[in-house]
Amino acid sequence: MLRTEEMLLNVGPQHPSTHGVFRLVLKIDGETIVEAKPVIGYLHRGTEKLAEDLQYTQIIPYTDRMDYVSAMTNNYVICHAVETMMDIQVPERAEYLRVIAMELGRVASHLVWFGTFLLDLGATSPLLYAFRERESIINLLNELSGARLTFNYMRVGGVKWDAPEGWVDKVREFVPYMREQLKGYHSLVTGNEIFTNRVIGVGTYTKEDALNYSLSGANLRCTGVKWDLRKDEPYSIYDRFDFDVPVRETGDAWARYHVRLDEIEESLKILEQACEQFPAEGAILAKVPKIIKAPKGEAFVRIESPRGEIGCYIASDGKKEPYRLKFRRPSFYNLQILPKLLEGETISNLISILGAVDIILGEVDG
Amino acid sequence: MVEELLHSQAGILNFGIFFLLAVVLLFVILGFVTYAILAERKVMGFMQLRQGPNQVGGRWGLLQTVADVLKLLLKEDTIPKLADKPLFIIAPVIAFAPSFIVMAAIPFTDKFQFADLGVGLLYYVAISGLTTIGMLTGGWASNNKYALLGGMRAAAQMISYEIPLVMSVIGIVLLTGSLNLNDIVAAQENVWYIVLQPVAFIIFLIASVAELNRVPFDLPEAENELVAGFHVEYSGFRWAMFMLAEYVYIFAMASLTTVLFLGGWHPLFSFLGFIPGAVWFALKFMCVFFLLLWFRSTFPRIRADKLMEFAWKILLPIALANIFLTAIIKEILNLF
Numbered sequence: 001m002l003r004t005e006e007m008l009l010n011v012g013p014q015h016p017s018t019h020g021v022f023r024l025v026l027k028i029d030g031e032t033i034v035e036a037k038p039v040i041g042y043l044h045r046g047t048e049k050l051a052e053d054l055q056y057t058q059i060i061p062y063t064d065r066m067d068y069v070s071a072m073t074n075n076y077v078i079c080h081a082v083e084t085m086m087d088i089q090v091p092e093r094a095e096y097l098r099v100i101a102m103e104l105g106r107v108a109s110h111l112v113w114f115g116t117f118l119l120d121l122g123a124t125s126p127l128l129y130a131f132r133e134r135e136s137i138i139n140l141l142n143e144l145s146g147a148r149l150t151f152n153y154m155r156v157g158g159v160k161w162d163a164p165e166g167w168v169d170k171v172r173e174f175v176p177y178m179r180e181q182l183k184g185y186h187s188l189v190t191g192n193e194i195f196t197n198r199v200i201g202v203g204t205y206t207k208e209d210a211l212n213y214s215l216s217g218a219n220l221r222c223t224g225v226k227w228d229l230r231k232d233e234p235y236s237i238y239d240r241f242d243f244d245v246p247v248r249e250t251g252d253a254w255a256r257y258h259v260r261l262d263e264i265e266e267s268l269k270i271l272e273q274a275c276e277q278f279p280a281e282g283a284i285l286a287k288v289p290k291i292i293k294a295p296k297g298e299a300f301v302r303i304e305s306p307r308g309e310i311g312c313y314i315a316s317d318g319k320k321e322p323y324r325l326k327f328r329r330p331s332f333y334n335l336q337i338l339p340k341l342l343e344g345e346t347i348s349n350l351i352s353i354l355g356a357v358d359i360i361l362g363e364v365d366g
Numbered sequence: 367m368v369e370e371l372l373h374s375q376a377g378i379l380n381f382g383i384f385f386l387l388a389v390v391l392l393f394v395i396l397g398f399v400t401y402a403i404l405a406e407r408k409v410m411g412f413m414q415l416r417q418g419p420n421q422v423g424g425r426w427g428l429l430q431t432v433a434d435v436l437k438l439l440l441k442e443d444t445i446p447k448l449a450d451k452p453l454f455i456i457a458p459v460i461a462f463a464p465s466f467i468v469m470a471a472i473p474f475t476d477k478f479q480f481a482d483l484g485v486g487l488l489y490y491v492a493i494s495g496l497t498t499i500g501m502l503t504g505g506w507a508s509n510n511k512y513a514l515l516g517g518m519r520a521a522a523q524m525i526s527y528e529i530p531l532v533m534s535v536i537g538i539v540l541l542t543g544s545l546n547l548n549d550i551v552a553a554q555e556n557v558w559y560i561v562l563q564p565v566a567f568i569i570f571l572i573a574s575v576a577e578l579n580r581v582p583f584d585l586p587e588a589e590n591e592l593v594a595g596f597h598v599e600y601s602g603f604r605w606a607m608f609m610l611a612e613y614v615y616i617f618a619m620a621s622l623t624t625v626l627f628l629g630g631w632h633p634l635f636s637f638l639g640f641i642p643g644a645v646w647f648a649l650k651f652m653c654v655f656f657l658l659l660w661f662r663s664t665f666p667r668i669r670a671d672k673l674m675e676f677a678w679k680i681l682l683p684i685a686l687a688n689i690f691l692t693a694i695i696k697e698i699l700n701l702f
Contacts, residue, residue: 009511017590031515031670120590122581122667128414188664194582198669347515348670351591 006034013042017120017351020361026342026350033350036342038335043365051325056082056156056292059325064150066329067363069112072098072105072141073305075154077327080235081301081312082156085294093282094158095237100171100274101144101153103267107178108137109306110260110267113358117257118189120355121198126189133181136174143167156292158285172275175268182264190261199253203341203353206251213337216330217308218263219357221247222255229304236303240277241270253356260358263306293320307331307358331363387480391469399613400431406659413663441602446509449599453507458600458607461500464493465614472621473548475631475643486547487539490622491532494577497611498524501586504608505596516595519670520586523576526677527583531573533685534566537692538626551630558629565688567627569681571657574619576677579612580658582665585673620654621647628654 012023021042027035047066051059056078063074076098083090090098115130138148143164145153153160189195205213207223220227228245230238246262248255294316302311308330315324334357341353404419404427411418423429445454471486473479483489498521505517539545541562542553550559560567576583587595597608624630628650631643668676 007511016593118666122584122588122590123665124410125414125663128416132415189666192666194668195666197672198666346669346671347591348585348588348667 004029011350013039017354018361019116019355019359022354022359022361022364024338024342024350024354026347028347031346031348033342033345033347036339036350038338040332040335040361040364043361045366047366048325048327051322053321055320056294056322059322060154061150061152063327064152065362066327066366067305067307067310067331067360068149069360070105070109070306071149071151072101072153073303073310075151076102076236077301077303077305077310077312079154079156080303081299081314082292082294084301085297085299085314085316086156086288086292088157088286088288090158090236090286091283093162093279094284094286096274096278097144097159097163097284098154099236099238100168100271100278101141101151101159103270103274104137104141104171106267106306107264107271108134108141110264111137113260113306114185117352117355117358118195120351121195123189123195126185129181129184129188133178136177140167140170140174143170155285155288157288158283160285162284168275168278171271175272175275178268179265182261185261190257196254198348198352199257199356201250202253202349203345203356204250204252205337205341209337209340210251213340214333215308215337216333217304217306217358218256218259219308219334219337221245221259223251224249229302229309233302235301238270241273243267243269253352256356256358291320293318294322302328305330307360307363308334327366329363329366331359331361332366335359335364384480391480392466395466395469395614395617398617399610400435402613402616402655403431403434404428405655406662409656409659410663413660435606438606439603443602443604446599448509450507450509453503454599455604457500457504457507458604458611459500460503461497462607462611462614464496464500465611465618468493468618469614471547472618473551473625473630474621474647476548476551479548482548483546485545487535487545487550487626490547490618491528494615494618495524495528497615500611501596501608504600508596508599510599512592512594513596513598516586516588516592516598519588519592520579520596523579523583523585523673526674527573527576527681530569530677530681530685531577533682533689534569534573535626536685536689537563537566540689540692540696547625551625551632554629555632558627558632560627563627563688563692565684566692569685569688570623570627573677573681574623575658575661576673578615578619578658580616581662582668583673584667585670588667590667591670616655616658620651620658623654624650 006027006029009026009028010023011026012018013021018024023039023042025037025039026033047062050062059078060075063078064071066074111130111134115127118126141151142148144167145151145161205223207225210220210223210225224247226245226247229235231245243266246259246266248258294314296316296318298313298315300311300313302309309328310330311328313326314322317323338354338357342350345353408418419427419430421427422433445451468490470480471483471489501520502517505513505520538550538559541559542550544550579586587597597605600608624647631647633639633641633646
């Protein structure tokens with residue numbers, strides 16, 4: 001018998017498939033992973049600590065940089081938290097603009113995931129197709145907010161800019177276009193034997209595991225738990241729309257893939273209805289004081305971001321800066337199940353598992 | 367002409383002629399590689415809604431590869447401190463040399479062939495297998511864990527896929543009754559073997575893609591898993607050697623596919639016979655090459671642990687069944 005040794009392999013922080021600066025210390029036996037230890041914190045910028053010295057409006061751009069793939073939902077969660085504390089009623093038109101912006105962001109975020117996941121699996125083309133569609137979304141959001149990635153669009157009490165003329169019609173036109181493209185994705189990728197081989201039964205966990213690890217978003221819904229805050233604890237105006245919460249039962253990467261692609265379709269439904277109901281007139285910003293001071297006390301709000309439940313906790317002592325600000329960052333929680341999933345897997349499965357979890361390092365490290 | 371030369375006396379003059387012809391072939395191949403890379407980037411660009419190279423050498427980027435190669439030649443030659451230096455240096459050579467040696471046996475037209483070997487097919491398979499050693503050596507000598515994993519994958523993959531590759535062409539050998547590539551082409555004058563041996567063609571195509579380390583079988587250098595696999599520590603002209611070997615193999619493999627299954631230099635229909643054989647060969651060859659590019663921009667990468675299973679449990683039994691069937695049918699036909 002030959003003497004064999006386990007090998008220590010550093011995946012990341014500089015690695016094509018770790019989506020940023022995530023590091024995994026693997027103990028491998030051949031290509032089989034014996035033990036995996038995630039190391040995070042390479043992108044830590046101390047958003048929460050910085051926020052303690054910033055006024056509420058000044059915090060908003062920092063939230064853009066947490067989950068930079070879906071900045072709109074991050075904008076919303078901080079504004080929503082302050083609004084809850086101050087009991088501000090957001091004008092109708094602003095709510096619709098917010099919802100349209102967030103749902104566009106959700107579609108864009110899932111498109112990025114779709115593209116990069118397939119790229120991780122070795123298919124180069126889907127990335128470019130997905131980014132073509134994302135580009136039209138980015139252009140729409142650019143017209144709305146003046147930025148392509150870090151929008152800084154929402155304000156406490158409403159939004160910063162009104163929609164330019166004809167913008168809502170452009171969104172309306174985008175919906176059928178995106179539906180058409182989705183069909184193309186399915187015919188290119190979904191039925192592909194090599195692809196199904198790489199995702200079916202890979203990275204499987206049970207409903208109990210998902211709940212115990214506090215997973216959320218598509219990572220939870222892929223195990224059959226029908227939980228979406230837009231439906232179950234409706235915030236903003238989500239109770240006005242008719243949409244479904246896609247679920248799958250199997251809990252593997254294949255289920256996560258389907259949940260996300262189905263979510264794009266549901267988001268398109270919401271967009272369609274929001275454009276239909278969009279009020280022609282109205283204010284975009286509630287009457288808020290020049291300097292926002294949250295009343296003494298605390299508040300916690302949570303909403304559904306593309307990656308899961310993003311929460312914002314504010315403890316205020318009545319000053320114009322928060323006393324303590326905490327974000328519940330879904331990627332950070334979703335990542336925790338990784339060591340359990342990776343044990344006994346091979347390196348090529350590592351890539352599909354890590355990709356299917358959909359982490360954004362800016363959000364993991366905060 | 368080559369025929370006469372092959373049977374002529376050894377001498378300085380003949381050596382000179384052979385040497386010159388080899389240099390000509392080298393340039394033909396280098397020219398192919400230059401524009402194959404460009405074609406690959408352009409075709410993939412076209413399929414992926416991009417432009418591809420469009421700056422160096424006009425709108426079509428005709429000099430892009432030349433510029434790239436020049437850049438690679440000018441790059442600093444880095445060797446990792448803890449690498450096994452002699453092996454590290456020799457590995458790209460081991461990988462590249464066989465890729466050029468196999469060219470000798472391939473009949474491009476009925477006139478243009480360097481060595482009319484009786485066992486041309488076996489020669490090709492045997493020599494091309496040597497490249498694996500170069501990759502394994504490179505992976506080992508780099509003293510890098512990713513490179514080692516890539517080298518191991520390369521060895522496992524290329525040895526496994528060599529077997530279905532050889533098995534698939536046995537059907538053709540049975541039909542022709544010869545291992546000589548010239549005889550094989552000559553036997554396809556009326557019907558190409560892609561018609562007579564469709565199963566063999568599919569197995570051969572899959573196995574050859576695996577041999578070439580191309581998508582969906584690019585596991586040894588899977589960039590998303592192993593960063594760059596066995597050549598992760600290589601840069602500059604040493605890396606270029608590996609790349610060159612890879613593209614020369616594409617040239618060789620596409621030529622071999624043309625010879626074995628697509629009737630070599632024979633025209634599609636006999637009334638089109640006025641078009642020279644070289645043109646026909648090039649056309650068929652291009653089709654095979656385009657297929658490889660198409661694969662690359664369509665497929666994801668196969669799972670590493672399914673790779674062996676696929677070769678041994680699926681391709682090999684089918685190839686064996688194909689040999690069996692071919693043999694039986696041939697015997698039955700011989701009865702009448």
